[in-house]
Amino acid sequence: MSGLVASRRLDSWWQRLALVTWMLVVGQLAASAADITTTFVSTNVGLRIPRQAGVGANAATESTVLVSGIQTGITRVTVSLFINHRWPADLRITLIPPGGEVVDGVVLLGANLVYSTQVPITESPSTNYPAGDFYSQSNRSSFNTGIGISNQPAGRVSFSDGQAIIDQDLPAHVNNVKDNVHLLPGTYAPFQPLAAFNNMPPSQSNGTWRLYIEDIFNSADDGTLIYWSMTITEPGPHIWTGGGADDNWSTALNWVGGNVPTVGEASSLLIFPLAAAGPSINNIGEIRIVTMNVTGGYDFSATGAGSITLIANSTLSVNSTAAVDLNMPIALVGQPTVSVTGAGGLNLQGNISNDGAAAGMILSASGPLTISGTNSYTGVTTISSGVIDIASNDALGGVGGAGTTIANGASLRVAAGLILANETVSVQGTGVGGIGSLVFAGNATLGGMSLVADVPGTISVLGGGAVAVNTVTAAVTPAFHSLSITNTGTIAINGALPTTTALNLSGGATTFGVVAQPNITTLALSNGADLNIAGASATVSGTISTGASSNASTISGTTLNLAGTNKNITVAAGAAGAGGEANITNSDLAISAVLTNGSFIKRGSGVLRLSGINTGVAATVAGGTLAGAGTLASINVTSGNLSPSGAFNVAGAVNLAQGTALVLPVGASANPAIAAGGVVNLTGTSPSTGAVLQAYAGAGNTIITGSAVTGIFNGMPNNAGIIYNPTSVQLLSSGRTMAFTPPGPFVVDETVGTLVVTVTASAGGTAPVLRAFGGIIEGRDVSLVGLAPAGTYVFTIPINDNFVDTGDVTGTLAIVPQDGSLVANSATLTITDNDASDTKACGFGTGLTVFLLLGFGLFFHLRLRRP
Secondary structure (H helix, E strand, O other): OOEEEHHHHOHHHHHHHEEEEEEEOOOOOOOOOEEEEEEEOOOOEEEEOOOOEEEEEEEEEEEEEEEEOOOOOOOEEEEEEEEOOOOHHEEEEEEEOOOOOHHHEEEEEOOOEEEOOEEOOOOOOOOOOOOOOOOOOOOOOOOEEEOOOOOOHHHHHEEOOOOOOOOOOOOOOOOOOOOEEEEEEEOOOOOHHHHHHOOHHHOOOOOOEEEEEEEEOOOOOOOOEEEEEEEEEEOOOOOOOOOOOEEEEOOOEHHHOOOOOOOOOEEEEEOOOHHHOOOEOOOOEEEEEEEEEEEOOOOOEOOOOOEEEEEEEEEEEEEOOOOOEOOOOEEOOOOOOEEEOOOOOEEEEOOOEEOOOOEEEEEEOOOOEEEEEOOOOOOOOOEEEEEEEOOOOOOOOOOOOOOOOOOOOOOEEEEOOOEEOOEEEEEEEEEEEEOOOOOEEEOEEEEOEEEEEOOOOOEEEEOOOOOEOOOEEEOOOOOOOOEEEOOOOOEEOOOOOOOOOOEEOOOOOEEEOOOOOOOOEEEEEEEOOEEEEOOEEEEEEEEOOOEOEEEEEEEEEOOEEEEEEEEEEEEEOOOOOHHHOHHHHHHOOOEEEEEEEEEEEEEOOOOOEEEEOOOEEEEEEEEEEEEEEEOOEEEEEEEEEEEEEEEEEEEEEOOOOOOEEEEEEEOOOOOEEEEOOOOOEEEOOOOOOEEEEOOOOOOEEEEEEEEEEEEOOOHHHOOOOEEOOOOOOEEEOOOOOOEEEEOOOOOEEEEEEEEEEEEOOOOOOOOOOEEEEOOOEEEEEOOOOEEOOEEEEEEEEEEEOOOOOOOOEEEEEEOOOOOOOOOOEEEEEEEOEEEEOOOOOOOEEEEOOOOOEOOOOOOOOOOOOOO
């Protein structure tokens, strides 16, 4: 036998009552001289090991030890135990790594189990047990280390992979079923190999380890865990000195103590300090790295089979004020981390691939990090912080990869001219310094690219670039997602958006492609952003708004679905122009797309311009201006202006509330400006109420038609005439030339009683009318009826001395034709106060004013005179 001696059988009463003290040391083969060994002693001891609570319910004791400071992969684990127990053969002891469960551990003692099958040994002896039979052939044979063995190195029993097993004399079966076996100090194989922990990286080995002790037999035995510790051996670091005759990694003088990394190492720690910066060539082969620290400006390259493999949870860390170039093949296991903190930055120029299964990277950079290799890895690329630049088409991995995630507070910047095919990018933030999560420095072709929008996500297109994106999808459903596009170029989204996306567009042109039918919660446009809907439709279930800007925004294309009633469209005033006035025209939102399925409320001080056939959509103006042309179901102006540039065809009613205005631009030629199928309500009932008509049309037009017109306009500039018919309002002007002779100004004393004025006119048109002070004073040449020839018209205008109470009064005397043709002249009229106590002052001046008259078919004329 190896390590086993036969002894006399203990009396049964002693076997039942005596405590057997024993110590066990479990370990692996000795480490090399460069290795680092650290022992961690548990303070969680003195724990009772209870007997089994009942059949099928094993009693268990769990103790812990905290492991920290491990820098590389594990090469050896040694576990030391000191336990008092009557029947240690009843125990199953398992070592469990951090974060693991019992099934993830290594069984140190197997409690009368066959090694290979892990089932209880039967009562009947057998000759076919494998060589690893831990407790010989017997069932519940007593495994005693002997009485009085102390917790000293000389009294320990060691277990290590590859060592002799207990009862190696099988199948001779020297020990019979009734033997008591004493285990003498020595080295033995554990029940399961501890090599299971080999190459465990620091991210997994640092943490809380557990010792799990089970009494698996239902007997009266119990015991106590007195002591346990574990010793971890890891490779020592390879520290570059560059002191050799060349720059090769295989040169011993290039490393501290000649500790050259080898291909066989499972997890190397490489350190490249500032003092030794310069060229460094891997001519050895594949070096598997758990940690690589670079603090100087190195230029890494490889010859032959030279490469590095970043194993699972490993770290490539660069903290250098000078640039670091890494131009050698890199293989990935799992998702290692590349971290750049120095201002010099890192250029990853080597080709990056999987080491077997799909693998990715975690990228973190407070300094420059550029990836420019022809990469084929297929795992997830996670950009956790900083700005990451890519300068090659395959920088983010190969075809069929798992995509790229840009975390909040990180940015991915794409160099101009790249072609990124079939890449899925998840944008989860606004980027570093607000530049955007995904930034395109110029033109980019993203064939088949998809975006995953989380809360919030920002895409930036800079330098006038043009970018095309396949689809934008939601990473989590249901969830609220926000996608912001900051754009000085163009971006095309050719697939669908998540149904809960808030879309924020700043500048540039964004197009939803033919297959894209986005469902947007809110739409915000700023800095002249243009949205083009090339597909069947785009749906906005919430509000549409624009920010203050000197550039207009547009929504063009096919159909914009409002998906509900009273959706707010808010257009902010533009940037301040000359004189401090808001440049409203340049803060426009122009929607040429067809609006469907709802109604909207125009808010804000800016201008909303429509031009689509928006059948069935009701518009409310609660601020600013609704301009343009096209079709609407109804228009209700409660505040602000209605300014048709063409014809608004309205199926239902049009309401212009008191204090609102109908504004017609210079040169308007639409006839009519508002064509309503319902009633046009001007609200006001007298000249002091109702909407205001601000008309500057250059020709006579019928501006309103409807089933009926109710109310009147409060007025228009210079109070020119307005003609109302039951179903229309008309502007009138004359093509005749008319002028005062003499041209004025005119001054008359209030006591004179009349003012005689002569007007010289060209041929054509009807006789003119003179109006002063907004029509309160009026004169007419009653001798002329119908069309008037060229000639002179003499008007006698009555002046009532009660009109001037205190001081002189100055107003405009206007020539108003009655046939809708252009009027040429006006003049100043001053009525002086005859009271000697009043101040006498006359204002003189001439002016040329264009007057537009409104009219319906039936001439309506209002005269107001002071008594």
